Amino acid sequence: MKFKTPPVSGKFIATLPPLLSVGIIALLVYRFHLEKLAIPLVLGVIAGGLVDLDNALSGRLKNTAVSLAAFAASSLAVQASLGNTALFLPVMALLAFVFTMIGAVGLRYRTIAFGTLAVAVYTTLTYNPDSASAWYLNPLMILCGAGLYSLITLGLHILLPHRPVQESVANAYTALGAYLDAKACFFDPDEADGIEERQIALAMKNNQIIHTFNLCRSALFYRMRGQHRHPRTTRMLRYYFAAQDIHERASSSHISYRQMADKLKNSDLIFRFLRLMELQGQACRDIADSLREGRTYTPDPRLARAGKGLKQSAAHYAAEHPTAPEMPLLQRLADNLQNINYQIANLDSGLPEAAAGDLRIAHHDSAKLKDAAQSILSQLNTRSATFRHAVRMALIVVVCGLIVEMLDLNFGYWILLTAVFVCQPNHSATQSRLKQRITGTLGGVLVGSLLPYFTQSLEAKLMVMTAGVTLFFLFRVNKYSYSTFFITIQALISFSIAGYDITQALPMRMADTVIGCLLAWAAVSYLWPDWHYLQxxxxxxxxxxxxxxxxxxxxxxxxxxxxxxxxxxxxxxxxxxxxxxxxxxxxxxxxxxxxxxxxxxxxxxxxxxxxxxxxxxxxxxxxxxxxxxxxxxxxxxxxxxxxxxxxxxxxxxxxxxxxxxxxxxxxxxxxxxxxxxxxxxxxxxxxxxxxxxxxxxxxxxxxxxxxxxxxxxxxxxxxxxxxxxxxxxxxxxxxx
Incomplete structure (x- = not known):
């Protein structure tokens, strides 16, 4: 029986792995009284989510094996060195430097490397020198949490193998629709001023298109490496090639806007261009909706009528101005938009003729260890932003570790967690992340201060913990301050489940966040600052x-x-x-x-x-x-x-x-x-x-x-x- 992708939100599907994973952990904690293990298990789920990468089934199995092996090595190394400052600081510095440098190879390496570094930090959060538990217990629980998350994502992949690709293609068409809307604004003769602002806005929309195209290309690449290509993959490939062709035609320049707006302001021709591009932008959003809802796209009849009206208007203008020097350019522009209409109307009729001869997709991530090693070695100099960031990260973990050890802070490694997550490769990104982290943590602490009044029972605490992790993943990419808010609540409630008094922990968590943010800011501001290297x-x-x-x-x-x-x-x-x-x-x-x-x-x-x-x-x-x-x-x-x-x-x-x-x-x-x-x-x-x-x-x-x-x-x-x-x-x- 053929399983059809259900017409549900891609965001909802993305939240299922953390929801099910933490839900299972909550059930186990409640049933077997494993309160002391709740923190490392949930941290393992979060780590598994951080390295979740879309791939074919065999690729997912390989990524899972590599990730769990890296997690085990990282967590055990940190656990074995905790309590010995002279050993712990070099180990953490080495892990921070090495895993940041591995990110230079490509997106997949960077994702797994950062997740592995996060596991090292998570291990410090679970450390309790007064605990009588076996030394390997916390690393083992982190691995179990990560393994549970990976197992659930594998199950969802078997049920919905093509959903991630379909979602990526839908996002590409959404971005393409926004680009066409921004381009249509240039053809409004009543808004002739502000051309520079529209150019910058168009550039920003173009950046978003390139980002979504790269994600789409990556998703298709990992599904086209096998011998047998699924018909739905071929269909998504057709949509991807069509989107690329539409983008190329939409980004082309044929006319001078200022000259044409002045010449055509009393003609309906320029409004025909405007209307057709707006309808094409809406058509791209309709295509995206059809992909997300699992239905076949039906072209809007208005699109064909607008194309016909543009053709007639151009012919009328040419008849009235037979010697106009701009007429060939206007005709070429009209033909270009008609071709976009054709692409939209024939998405499901076969691959575009231009793409039919070559169905390969280039990819920048190398799978060969030799190439990966060469990529890393080529970055080992101060001209490389990756190298500078790796050194910063190594120094940050050393400074954070010294602060915790010298002041003998109880659970002070929250400072380390904050600094590692806030510190970004450039100053502006770090500054933005810093503000969102402090805002989100402050909100989480304020709400967390009320939790003891509403979560007296273990069942209520487990429900809040499950919701906190799920909402963290929901907002992790687009709303970092929201994700920080929910993960702060989750962390506080997890400590409460483990038996700690969160009322006393609240001011310290806020102070730790501020200290970690300040250390990250100081690192990017004074250690090889961007303005010395932005060329x-x-x-x-x-x-x-x-x-x-x-x-x-x-x-x-x-x-x-x-x-x-x-x-x-x-x-x-x-x-x-x-x-x-x-x-x-x-x-x-x-x-x-x-x-x-x-x-x-x-x-x-x-x-x-x-x-x-x-x-x-x-x-x-x-x-x-x-x-x-x-x-x-x-x-x-x-x-x-x-x-x-x-x-x-x-x-x-x-x-x-x-x-x-x-x-x-x-x-x-x-x-x-x-x-x-x-x-x-x-x-x-x-x-x-x-x-x-x-x-x-x-x-x-x-x-x-x-x-x-x-x-x-x-x-x-x-x-x-x-x-x-x-x-x-x-x-x-x-x-x-």
């Missing part, structure tokens, strides 16, 4: 170089034919990921404006330029399937591709070139593009030339922004080049 020029140059690789990949397919393959998708993804990294770097820098000064202006200028570059390249990429290579177009194409190759080469070399060399090469490129411009007719040649000219026109402002001279750059985002460019007749397009 805007290096990050920006990497982003532009990735754009060049994307452009080369597009040109190769324009020249030789072919749709998407794994190399093309990888180049496109890397371009967007480097743009997201640049955006993240600027976000970190903007938190310390006094330390970065004018570089922030250069950075935001470069960010806008970089997204404009991606927009122009995406427009060329969207054109790759319709390019005609017949004898009529060959003379232009034979001159076009060498000129485009020069643009790629200059983008790749930009960060290393002295200004005179850069300007000489740019002058040569501008001359080649000027000579290349079609003199008459030829819509295809005009579109190819326009996108290349617009790309080349951004090279000078990009170079000046990379070198800290953005204020001298021509303001291309306003459609003006100040007479600097030799291609003055090229229309300027923002990232629209």
């Amino acid at each position: 805007l020029g290096k990050t920006g140059a990497a982003a532009v170089a990735a754009d060049a690789a994307y452009l080369r990949s597009v040109l190769e397919r324009l020249e030789h034919g072919g749709g998407e393959d794994v190399d093309y998708r990888a180049a496109r993804r890397l371009s967007h990921e480097r743009a997201a990294t640049l955006s993240s770097t600027l976000s970190d820098m903007s938190g310390e404006p006094k330390k970065y000064g004018s570089r922030l202006h250069d950075g935001f200028r470069l960010l806008k330029i970089n997204y404009s570059l991606i927009g122009y390249i995406s427009a060329l990429g969207a054109y790759r399937d319709t390019l005609r290579r017949d004898p009529e177009h060959q003379p232009f194409l034979q001159r076009y591709f060498p000129a485009a190759a020069q643009v790629c080469a200059l983008m790749e070399d930009m960060s290393e070139l002295p200004e005179d060399t850069f300007r000489q090469r740019l002058t040569d490129i501008r001359a080649a593009i000027k000579d290349l411009r079609p003199q008459e007719g030829g819509e295809q040649s005009s579109i190819l030339w326009q996108q290349l000219a617009a790309t080349a026109d951004l090279l000078e402002p990009a170079y000046l922004a990379l070198n800290g001279r953005a204020e001298t750059a021509p303001d291309v985002t306003n459609g003006q080049d100040g007479g600097q460019s030799a291609v003055q007749t090229a229309p300027k397009a923002e990232a629209v």
Whole structure:
């Protein structure tokens, strides 16, 4: 019998493992009077949840075995060294450094490594020198809790093997819908002002898309490695490829918003563009809902009618303005949106033609120990953010351990727990986590102070403990302050179950949290602080170089034919990921404006330029399937591709070139593009030339922004080049 995914919330399914795990533990504690074991068992469940990774069944079994083995080694090492300061501090420092460095290999390594470090800290929380229990009992209970959680997740995977992939694809379409909404705002002629704010908002939505696409790609990758591919996996693969193609077309730049808004403000054409993109955004959310509810998506009839209305409006505008120079670009934009309509309407009809020839998915996590070791060794220097963070973590655990040992604090390792969880690789993330941790803990302590009045019985305490862990996992990713609130309540009630007086513990827990947060803040603020290592020029140059690789990949397919393959998708993804990294770097820098000064202006200028570059390249990429290579177009194409190759080469070399060399090469490129411009007719040649000219026109402002001279750059985002460019007749397009 075929088991169909029930139409329930993905969040509800995600809370089932902790709910069932802690529920079983609560039942055992109540039935067999195991109150003293409640704390390590629940901490084991939490550790198991921290390393829970989506995978196929065989992959889950391997992850479980590796995680439990790492947990055992970590917990036993800490347990054996507790009570001996001279041994405990080096052991904890070594564990903190090694497991943080392992995170440099990839997401899966980083997840298991952090969970293993958390187990080491959890072991300190269960330590009681006055206990008569066997020394290995607490580590064993932590392993039992983690094993129970893993066993339940395996059972749920057998029942719902494809639900995580389906949820990941649904999240991707939700993010895609938000991106299309943000893009539609550029076509509102009544909101012509505030273009920069909309560009930044669009960049943020793009970052979210890249994040969800990466999670989706990872989920599909681990289900496609076997010999037999389930039909539902193939269906999700089709949805994923379609989402990528829609994103590329939606992010492409064909027109200058300011010019078109002014010309079309009294025409219904621009409103047709706006309405169609809004309906497409809603369609993406409807697709996401259908995936979450386990039903087949039915396209909204309004989408087809809006596409037809846009086509008729464009034809009417062309008839009224037959010689309008913007008409080919408007027509191309309309065709691009019609293609998005086609993708949405035909999601379940088969793989997109562009993707049908290559169904591979690239993945960045290496499974080979040799490659993993090389990744770690390459990071062993102060230029590596991972190395700097690993050293910070090692020093933090040493300082926390010294404070606990020197002051002889009872259960003082809460300080260590707080510091390890709050300390993040960069200052802004740590500061945000610090505020949420203190707020959540304070709320939890205040509510916890009332618990003794409402939880007199063991049954009530066990129910609160179960609810606390479940709600912690529910809010762990999106609402850290809420998750801290619930885990604080859980911790306090667990201590109460174990027989401790939580009334006396409340002020100490709050003090421990504040001390741990302050230590984490001091570590990221004074030990190799970010502002000494955030290199805007290096990050920006990497982003532009990735754009060049994307452009080369597009040109190769324009020249030789072919749709998407794994190399093309990888180049496109890397371009967007480097743009997201640049955006993240600027976000970190903007938190310390006094330390970065004018570089922030250069950075935001470069960010806008970089997204404009991606927009122009995406427009060329969207054109790759319709390019005609017949004898009529060959003379232009034979001159076009060498000129485009020069643009790629200059983008790749930009960060290393002295200004005179850069300007000489740019002058040569501008001359080649000027000579290349079609003199008459030829819509295809005009579109190819326009996108290349617009790309080349951004090279000078990009170079000046990379070198800290953005204020001298021509303001291309306003459609003006100040007479600097030799291609003055090229229309300027923002990232629209």
